[in-house]
Each structure stands twice: as C-alpha cells, then as structure tokens.
C-alpha cells in the first residue's frame with residue numbers, strides 16, 4: 001500500500017515538473033505560436049509573474065519615484081557623459097528615447113543632435129511626459145518632443161536613426177511586440193541601444209529584476225530582425241549593448 005502511494009507521488013511530481021519546465025526555462029519560446037510567446041509563473045516582489053525567455057518581467061517604475069531619476073549622485077554613478085560618447089550621435093539625427101522618464105538622457109542627446117535633429121521622448125505615463133516638458137522648458141531645450149506610446153507600440157511620428165532604452169527594456173510587459181514595432185520604426189541600418197544595470201555583477205546595488213545580463217539581452221533579440229554590433233563596457237555599473245537593424249532581403 002505504502003509503495004503504491006509512493007508511486008502516485010512520483011508520477012504527480014513528474015507531471016508537475018513537465019508542466020512547469022517551459023515556464024521556468026523559457027525553452028518553449030522560439031518554436032511556439034505568438035499566443036504562447038510568454039509564460040505565466042511565480043510572481044516575485046518586483047515582478048509581474050509573466051516570463052519571456054525565462055526572465056520574469058519587472059514591474060514598471062511609477063512616476064511617483066521620478067525624483068530618483070534626477071538624484072544628483074546619478075551623474076557619478078552612471079556617467080551619462082560616457083554613454084553620450086559611446087553613442088556617437090551626429091547633428092541632424094532622429095532619436096527615440098524610449099521610456100524617457102523625466103528626460104535625464106533626452107536633453108543630453110538633444111545637445112548632440114543639434115537644432116536640425118530631434119529626440120522623441122516616449123512614455124506610457126502621461127505624468128512622466130508632463131515632467132519631461134517642464135524639465136526641457138527649464139533647460140531651454142526645444143528639440144525634445146514628448147510622445148505618448150502604448151505598452152505594445154511606441155507610436156513614433158517618423159522613422160528614427162536610433163532607439164535608446166536606458167533602464168527600461170526589462171520593464172516592457174510586451175517585449176516582443178515593442179521590439180517588433182521598434183524595428184519597423186527604425187530607418188534601414190538604424191541602431192537599437194540597451195543601457196541596463198549589469199545583471200552579471202552581484203555588486204551592482206539594484207534589484208535583480210531591474211538588472212539584465214548581456215547574454216539575456218542577446219538571447220531575447222534573436223527573436224527580432226537585429227544583428228549584434230558591440231557592447232560598450234566603459235560605464236561604471238551598466239552595459240550599453242548595441243544592435244543594428246538587419247538589411248531587408
């Protein structure tokens with residue numbers, strides 16, 4: 001009788017493992033139809049319980065935390081000047097600062113592209129766009145334009161040379177749809193840049209779901225018409241990972 005129960009328990013355990021394995025590993029990702037692009041799994045404190053390529057998506061940062069984006073020590077911690085250098089923007093470039101928040105990076109890029117260029121500051125939170133407009137006015141910046149996007153489409157008014165996401169991509173609740181839309185709104189040969197806190201480094205003092213490893217970003221981009229260009233490692237606690245839109249055949 002006892003061994004009968006043991007057998008039932010073992011079968012139950014195996015069935016449970018089979019059912020949850022793709023959820024945890026994301027192995028089902030590549031060959032599945034769109035409806036099962038994502039998996040539902042355990043919801044952790046900072047996550048939404050939705051998984052993409054085995055990664056739990058982080059909850060987005062609300063506008064109530066906007067002052068953290070403008071903290072004075074950020075300049076030393078992140079060295080945005082080095083990020084600007086790495087981007088190599090040219091006068092006249094059209095750039096999307098996706099998930100721009102208060103525009104901490106937008107005005108810096110606006111200086112690089114000059115009056116003939118334009119920065120679209122894209123947000124899903126109208127409150128962030130209000131703060132963006134206020135900050136740009138205070139700085140006398142006139143070539144940053146706020147755009148209200150959705151969680152599946154940034155709704156860019158025209159094709160862009162570069163899309164940059166600083167500490168944003170891991171918050172997309174529809175990463176495949178967002179990246180699909182982004183690729184369609186890029187000029188031929190246009191670049192996509194991810195600036196993420198380094199997930200490989202346990203000393204980077206950021207919550208795990210708000211960091212990303214380079215390997216994970218590369219893995220997720222295999223689902224898009226993008227080719228990897230390079231990873232810039234000059235920033236203190238982030239990496240800047242650059243992709244380019246593949247030429248259409």
Ligand SMILES: C[S@@+](CC[C@H](N)C(=O)[O-])C[C@H]1O[C@@H](n2cnc3c(N)ncnc32)[C@H](O)[C@@H]1O
Nearest residue numbers: 060061069099100101104123124151166168171
């Ligand atoms: C951590 S903040 C970073 C803000 C800014 N990039 C910076 O570095 O100061 C992330 C921002 O991404 C925005 N966000 C999340 N998902 C988004 C989406 N699908 N489209 C546009 N913005 C999004 C959030 O509203 C939030 O303001």
